[in-house]
Amino acid sequence: MLVSLTVSDQPALVVGSDANAAAKARFLVDAGARVTVIAPTASADLTAMAEAGTVHLAARAPAPCDLIGVAVAIVAVEDETHARRLVGWARAARVPVNAVDRPALSDFSVPAVVRRGPITVGIASGGAAPALARLVRSRIDALLPERLGDLATFAARFRDAVKATVPTGRPRRLLWDRVFQGDIAERVLAGDEAGAAERMIGLINRPDQATPPEAGRGIVHLVGAGPGDPELLTLKAQRVLQAADVIFHDSLVDPRVLDLARRDATRVPVGKRRGAPGVGQAAIHDRMVAAASDGQRVVRLKGGDPFVFGRGGEEVAALEAAGIDVHVVPGITAALGCAAAAGIPLTHRDHASAVTLLTGQVQDGDAEVDPATLAGGDRTLVVYMGRAGASTLARRLIAAGVPAGRPVAMIENGTRPDQTIRTGTLAALPLLARQVGGGPVLIVIGDVVRAAPAWKSRTPSSAPAPAPSPVAAASIASAPIAFART
Ligand SMILES: C[S@@+](CC[C@H](N)C(=O)[O-])C[C@H]1O[C@@H](n2cnc3c(N)ncnc32)[C@H](O)[C@@H]1O
Structure with missing residues (x-):
């Protein structure tokens, strides 16, 4: 049975000087108690708490009179005989006592707790498996919203x-x-x-109204689903996914991320697939506005981050124009997720002091992009959607003076079980682009590619890496790149 004891503004006593004593003192302080710690030789942790004024520290041996008038006592001492004596004093003073790691001596156990203001969740194992209770606590902690x-x-x-x-x-x-x-x-x-x-x-x-007054104004969360690996989702993204009634999702969103949504939520694919027209942007806006106006909790789930090449800005503007409340939950953009998965530091003291994120949907004659500046000596250039325009991009960069031997990595399906990483030179970029499969592809150009450990160039999972085509293998082999840690 789990019973909660209110110790707010009550005196509480902890006897002990080690990490256990400090943890229990902190627990009681968080519960609002006025805590005295009796510790002949206090740990640095306890001393810091006393100096911060959160506990009163008495550096002496305990005495029976210390228990008088106390609401609750914790005995955190190593020596069994000493612990029994202290428990005896507490019982004589009718003070409920917990002896740490000694359930047989304790009147109560201290649960693992998750606190959110006045809401407290306690997890108890009856002293059988405190470590398991702590694990359950961390899971619940991750689920409950901060607010x-x-x-x-x-x-x-x-x-x-x-x-x-x-x-x-x-x-x-x-x-x-x-x-x-x-x-x-x-x-x-x-x-x-x-x-x-x-x-x-x-x-x-107007409590009797069948339709609450807030329905009709609705709410939409634009949620970043990250590059694929569902563990890269933020806690907030998980929470709003689990509360959503309807989810409009891009085709890039990994199915494992969608699995985290509420089972009965309606899932509506609205993404463009290669070679298929997909739902137009204006139609996506209309459908979100209609669902939110119907009082539904809408999630617009987008690959990576909604505000990085995700048209999130347009969607926010359209929803606001329709009077719908919209909130953005950021996600890990492909550049960050893929770079981490490939072991490529986007900045590096020795190689790069700036990073540019560029859309690869560039055409010859586009005026706004100055490639030489973006991919210059100590810069990293990350190109999204760059597969189709890889030849044009490589040609423009080389023509602008970027060395043809500049290192390049092409990451396909980054952070997913079928991730592949191909490395080569800028001159070999068109060949690398021809070699990749049908998954999303990210290109990293810059000396930082050299800082990636060689083992990262393999697939991260048990999925077999696709065999390189002879032409691409030849071009990669000729690339003058040494994969050495710097
Ligand atoms: C329309 S953009 C969306 C970008 C997304 N909003 C983000 O922040 O990552 C799609 C492009 O992102 C890149 N991308 C997204 N996920 C990827 C992944 N798992 N691996 C490699 N590239 C990825 C590819 O370049 C893909 O063509």
């Missing part, structure tokens, strides 16, 4: 008003369900308390 405590505090502000206006029982329960599972909670969790309060007041004043 959950703000939501609880927000609800507390309106409790009396709800009590006064909405009849107890089912109507009140329904109202709170609507608050916590709808747009109002979304706004608080997104940091928009003013907007949430405005809607809450509307809801309290």
Whole structure:
């Protein structure tokens, strides 16, 4: 049985001087207790807490009178006899006591907890497996939004008003369900308390309405799904995915990321596939506006980051113009994800002091791009969507004075199980581009490619690497690149 004890502003005692004592003292401080630690020789951690004023530290041996008037006591000492004596003193003073790592001596166990303001989640294993309880705690911690405590505090502000206006029982329960599972909670969790309060007041004043007043204005999250590996998703992205009613997703989004969404969420593919027309941008806007106006929680899931070659800016503008609230959840853009997966540092003290992200959809005669500047000596140039224009790009860079032997990496399906990394020179770029398969491709040009460890050039998973075609293999072999760590 897990029972919660309120120790807020109550005196609490910890006896012990090691890391266990410090951890338990911190636990009690976080719970709001006034903590005294008795430690003849305190650890640096405890001394720092005392100096910061979070605990009172008594550098002496404990005595029975230390237990008098205390709400709760923790015994964190190594010696069994000493621990038994201290537990005896606590019992005589009728103080509930926990002896660390000694469940048989303890009146209660200290659960692993996740705190979000007034919300506390406790995980107890009855002393059987504290390490497992801590693991469960970290999983729950990752799931709960950072602002959950703000939501609880927000609800507390309106409790009396709800009590006064909405009849107890089912109507009140329904109202709170609507608050916590709808747009109002979304706004608080997104940091928009003013907007949430405005809607809450509307809801309290018209609680009987079948359609809440906030429906019709809707909410959309533009979420960055990262380059593929679902573990690269942010915690916030996972949370909004799990709350979404409908998800409009690009074709680049890895199916494993979509698997993290709520099972019954509607998934709508709106991405362009190579050789297929796809849904037009204006139609995507219209569909998002329609779904959000219908009161649905909409996620627009985009590969990488929504604001890096993702048309996120246009979508935000269209949604705002339609009066829809829109929030952006950033993602790991392909340049960062692929570079990490390939072991290529985009900047490096010895090789590059600047990075440029460029779209490869360049044509001969495009005026706005100055290739020599972008791919100059101590710069790294990262090219998105560069497969089709690889020959043009290589020709323009070389014509502008970039050495033909400049190192190049071509990363296909970066961070995914079928990732492949091909390396060569700028002169060999067109050949490398012909060698890649049908997956998304990112090109990195610059001396930083030399800093990648050679083993990264293999596929990262058990998936076999596709055999290089003879022509590409020859061009790569002739590339004057030594893969040495610098
Ligand atoms: C329309 S852009 C979208 C970029 C995305 N918003 C981002 O921040 O990564 C699509 C291009 O991103 C690059 N890309 C995205 N995911 C990739 C991956 N896993 N591996 C290699 N390149 C990738 C490719 O150049 C692809 O053609």
